[in-house]
Structure formats: structure tokens, C-alpha cells
Amino acid sequence: MSGTFVGMPAFPEAAREAVDNQTLRGNLRHATHTIRAKRAKAVAEVSDWAQLREAGKQIKDHTLRHLDRYLVQVEESVTAAGGIVHWAADAEEANRIVADLVKETGEPEVVKVKSMATQEIGLNEALEAEGIRAYETDLAELIVQLGKDRPSHILVPAIHRNRGEIRDIFTHEMSEWGRPAPEGLTDTPAELADAARLHLREKFLRAKVGISGANFMVAETGTMVVVESEGNGRMCLTLPETLISVVGIEKIVPTWRDLEVFLQTLPRSSTAERMNPYTSMWTGTTDADGPRTFHLILLDNGRTDTLADEVGRQALRCIRCSACLNVCPVYERAGGHAYGSVYPGPIGAILSPQLRGTASAIDASLPYASSLCGACYEVCPVAIDIPEVLVHLRERVVEGGPVTRDGNKVVLKPAKGHAAERAAMRAARWAFSRPGALRTGQRLASRTRRFHPRTLPGPGGAWSDTRDLPPVPAEPFRDWWQRTRGGNDDKGTAK
Numbered sequence: 001m002s003g004t005f006v007g008m009p010a011f012p013e014a015a016r017e018a019v020d021n022q023t024l025r026g027n028l029r030h031a032t033h034t035i036r037a038k039r040a041k042a043v044a045e046v047s048d049w050a051q052l053r054e055a056g057k058q059i060k061d062h063t064l065r066h067l068d069r070y071l072v073q074v075e076e077s078v079t080a081a082g083g084i085v086h087w088a089a090d091a092e093e094a095n096r097i098v099a100d101l102v103k104e105t106g107e108p109e110v111v112k113v114k115s116m117a118t119q120e121i122g123l124n125e126a127l128e129a130e131g132i133r134a135y136e137t138d139l140a141e142l143i144v145q146l147g148k149d150r151p152s153h154i155l156v157p158a159i160h161r162n163r164g165e166i167r168d169i170f171t172h173e174m175s176e177w178g179r180p181a182p183e184g185l186t187d188t189p190a191e192l193a194d195a196a197r198l199h200l201r202e203k204f205l206r207a208k209v210g211i212s213g214a215n216f217m218v219a220e221t222g223t224m225v226v227v228e229s230e231g232n233g234r235m236c237l238t239l240p241e242t243l244i245s246v247v248g249i250e251k252i253v254p255t256w257r258d259l260e261v262f263l264q265t266l267p268r269s270s271t272a273e274r275m276n277p278y279t280s281m282w283t284g285t286t287d288a289d290g291p292r293t294f295h296l297i298l299l300d301n302g303r304t305d306t307l308a309d310e311v312g313r314q315a316l317r318c319i320r321c322s323a324c325l326n327v328c329p330v331y332e333r334a335g336g337h338a339y340g341s342v343y344p345g346p347i348g349a350i351l352s353p354q355l356r357g358t359a360s361a362i363d364a365s366l367p368y369a370s371s372l373c374g375a376c377y378e379v380c381p382v383a384i385d386i387p388e389v390l391v392h393l394r395e396r397v398v399e400g401g402p403v404t405r406d407g408n409k410v411v412l413k414p415a416k417g418h419a420a421e422r423a424a425m426r427a428a429r430w431a432f433s434r435p436g437a438l439r440t441g442q443r444l445a446s447r448t449r450r451f452h453p454r455t456l457p458g459p460g461g462a463w464s465d466t467r468d469l470p471p472v473p474a475e476p477f478r479d480w481w482q483r484t485r486g487g488n489d490d491k492g493t494a495k
């Protein structure tokens with residue numbers, strides 16, 4: 001079983017350990033810089049990238065605005081095509097539905113396509129508790145599972161591992177899960193891939209139940225879409241007799257025409273490919289081909305709460321390309337585990353606190369896990385303004401205190417901590433709304449500048465220990481402006 005994120009400390013504490021780990025930083029720097037450069041090249045090839053980005057944004061916004069209607073359409077289309085639709089309000093319900101469905105088949109094991117939604121709900125652990133073994137079949141997910149590790153990247157969950165570490169994991173752990181690694185396995189990519197292929201092949205051929213997520217659901221026909229690079233997904237989606245797909249309710253696109261936009265932007269943004277090597281699509285069940293039974297579990301798990309927030313809802317546009325992770329200077333140094341969630345990096349910093357609420361230390365700290373440089377927004381293929389949402393969530397943490405979910409209701413609890421910050425903000429509001437007092441304060445500060453300390457007292461010391469306090473000028477800017485330019489008065493009107 002993979003490790004879990006339960007009980008993670010706040011981001012600054014978790015990140016400190018990662019920042020000190022030279023191997024991890026080296027692995028991350030190499031991987032993110034490589035993917036980032038390739039992505040930039042792949043995007044530059046497309047002359048209408050800006051229009052595609054805007055189209056993706058608008059399709060997602062439109063769908064989210066009419067999500068109630070499109071969800072019903074998906075249910076009708078999937079049912080008409082021979083599938084069975086289930087609704088899950090939260091992780092517990094989704095896990096229970098999946099476990100019951102697998103038990104009905106009498107099978108003790110399942111094969112899995114890489115899926116963020118099933119990681120989000122901790123499905124592998126829930127199945128394990130019911131005596132069902134789930135085998136991850138994506139290469140990176142396999143490395144994470146064999147290493148009893150946690151994923152640290154959306155697209156490349158084992159990005160924190162180098163080839164030598166992967167060879168050691170395969171050599172020591174594969175035999176516990178099935179076919180052992182070949183004798184004398186080296187760390188060359190071809191040998192590692194071959195060992196994984198042999199190990200997984202017996203599982204594909206034996207499996208009677210497959211579990212997947214979906215990158216997209218096309219409402220007009222009830223078609224599920226999975227894009228991938230290795231072909232393991234195609235095996236899991238076609239060989240087993242029963243297929244169970246757990247899909248977040250935000251994954252809908254209304255029509256095939258809409259899908260076309262994302263099939264152009266997703267591969268270039270994620271793997272820097274012009275198109276995905278494998279694009280698998282299925283609509284219910286088909287006689288004499290593929291699974292005999294298809295179950296779709298539509299997962300909420302905090303998404304309708306997120307949808308209720310006018311600023312925060314844009315996070316639901318995300319198509320999980322991971323471009324924002326690969327350009328983020330904070331992610332590059334802190335690594336994925338510090339975010340305490342299967343969604344690391346900039347998107348994790350805005351998605352996890354909305355899906356889970358900000359009651360825990362880690363979730364309340366995530367909106368601060370950013371320098372607000374804006375690189376994530378620049379590369380996002382659906383134009384999610386991540387810095388805007390981060391600031392919005394910071395406001396929520398400081399002003400409203402932790403937000404927890406109580407059933408379907410968002411409840412504001414009284415804030416603990418941040419008292420000094422709130423007091424400082426109140427003082428600033430008082431001063432900035434009284435121009436006369438502000439001017440007197442600025443003049444006083446200029447006249448007494450020689451006596452100002454070079455470091456801040458109390459908790460402010462942590463800030464000034466690593467920075468120089470900006471010197472107060474000999475003359476306030478407004479006085480200088482009036483003296484030299486005959487400028488504006490305090491009301492902003494020209495004299």
C-alpha cells in the first residue's frame with residue numbers, strides 16, 4: 001500500500017525538510033526544467049494557442065455554470081449506452097460503492113489506470129481494508145506503490161526518484177507484488193521499462209476488474225476519455241470484464257467539438273507532445289468488445305462547495321496537465337510531498353484547501369505556499385488565475401478563519417492566530433482612510449528616521465532577519481511631489 005498524506009504538518013515545516021534534501025532538489029530541478037523547455041517548444045508551434053486557451057476557459061466556465069444540466073445529460077447518455085451510473089457525495093461513499101461492486105464480482109484484485117480522483121479518495125487503501133488488492137499499472141504509479149511512497153507530481157508521480165533509486169525499488173519490492181525483477185537489473189531506462197512491462201503483463205492478462213478515472217466525459221454521448229502515454233490504460237480499459245470509472249463531476253465537456261480543444265492543449269501542456277500516444281474512448285458497453293459491465297461513479301467530494309465560491313471555482317477548470325508545477329519556483333524547491341495532497345504545486349495550493357476546507361494546519365497554510373510570481377497563470381492552458389485564487393484564499397484564512405465542510409454547507413469558524421496580521425491590517429485601513437493622519441505619521445517617521453531600528457521586534461524579527469528594512473526617506477513622497485511639481489492634494493485633485 002502507498003503511504004498517505006493524512007496528518008501532514010503545515011507547508012513551511014514539510015517544505016523545510018525537502019529544501020534540505022540535495023538529491024530531491026537535484027532530481028526535481030532536472031525533471032521540471034526539461035519538461036518546461038519541451039512544453040514551451042510544443043506550445044510555440046501552435047499559431048492559435050491564445051485562442052485555444054481562451055476557448056478552453058470558456059467551455060469549462062460554460063459547463064460549470066450549467067453543471068446540473070450536463071450531469072443529468074451524462075447520466076442519461078451513459079445509461080442509454082448500457083452503463084450504470086452511481087453518485088458519490090464524498091470519498092467514503094465513493095470508496096464504499098467501488099468496494100461493493102468489486103465484491104459482487106468475487107474478485108480479490110483489480111488493475112488500475114492512473115487516476116487522480118481515486119488517489120484523492122484513497123481508494124487503494126479503502127480496497128485493501130476490504131481485502132482487495134489494487135495494482136497500479138502506470139509506470140510512475142507502480143514505482144510509488146512498490147516503494148510504499150507518496151506521489152509528488154500530477155503527471156510524473158515518481159519525479160522525486162532517480163534511476164538508481166528506481167532500480168533498487170524494483171529489485172527489492174517487485175517479488176512481493178508478483179513477478180520479481182530480472183537478475184542483475186541495471187538502471188538504464190530500457191531495462192527498467194522492460195522489468196515493469198514483464199511484471200505488469202501477468203496482471204493485465206489475469207485481471208477481471210479494471211478501475212479508472214477519466215480525463216473528460218462527453219455529455220452528448222456519455223463517452224469517457226482517457227489519454228495516456230504507455231498503453232497500460234488501454235489494457236485496463238479493454239481486457240477486464242468489469243470496468244469501474246471514478247470521475248470528478250467537473251470533468252464534463254458538453255460536445256465532441258469541445259473535446260477537440262482539450263485534445264490539442266492537454267498533450268502539449270503536459271508531456272509536450274502534439275497528441276497523446278493513446279487516446280481511449282468508450283461509451284457504455286459494446287457487444288463482443290471490451291468490458292461486459294461498465295459502472296460510472298460521479299464524484300463530488302467538495303466540488304459543489306468549490307463551485308459555490310465565485311473566485312475559487314475557476315480551479316475546477318483544471319485539466320491536470322501539471323504545467324503549473326513545472327514552472328513553479330516554490331514547487332521546484334519544496335517538492336510535491338510538502339503540499340500534503342495528491343494535488344501538489346500551484347493547483348494543489350488552491351484546490352486542496354477548497355476541496356477539503358482549511359481546518360487542518362496543512363490546508364490553512366497552502367494558500368501561502370507561493371511567491372505569487374504568476375508563472376503558473378501564464379502557462380495554464382485554461383487560464384486559471386492561480387495567484388488571484390491564492391490571495392482570495394489567504395483573505396479567507398485571515399478574515400474568516402478556517403473554513404470547514406459541514407455536509408454540503410460551508411461554515412465559517414472564528415479564526416485562531418493571525419491576530420497580529422489582522423491588527424496590522426486594521427491599523428493600515430485606519431491610516432489610509434485618514435489622509436491627514438497619514439501625512440502627519442509620514443512626516444513624523446521622516447524626522448525620527450535616525451532612531452528607527454534596523455530589525456523588527458517580536459515575531460516581526462523572523463521577517464527582518466533575512467531582509468533589510470527599507471529606509472524611510474528624509475522627506476515623504478507627497479511633500480516632495482508638492483514641493484517639486486506643485487502636485488495633487490490629499491483628495492487626488494490637481495491644484
Ligand code: SF4
Nearest residue numbers: 318319321322324380
Ligand atoms: S491549473 Fe492549469 S496549468 Fe495547472 S494543472 Fe491545472 S490546467 Fe494545468
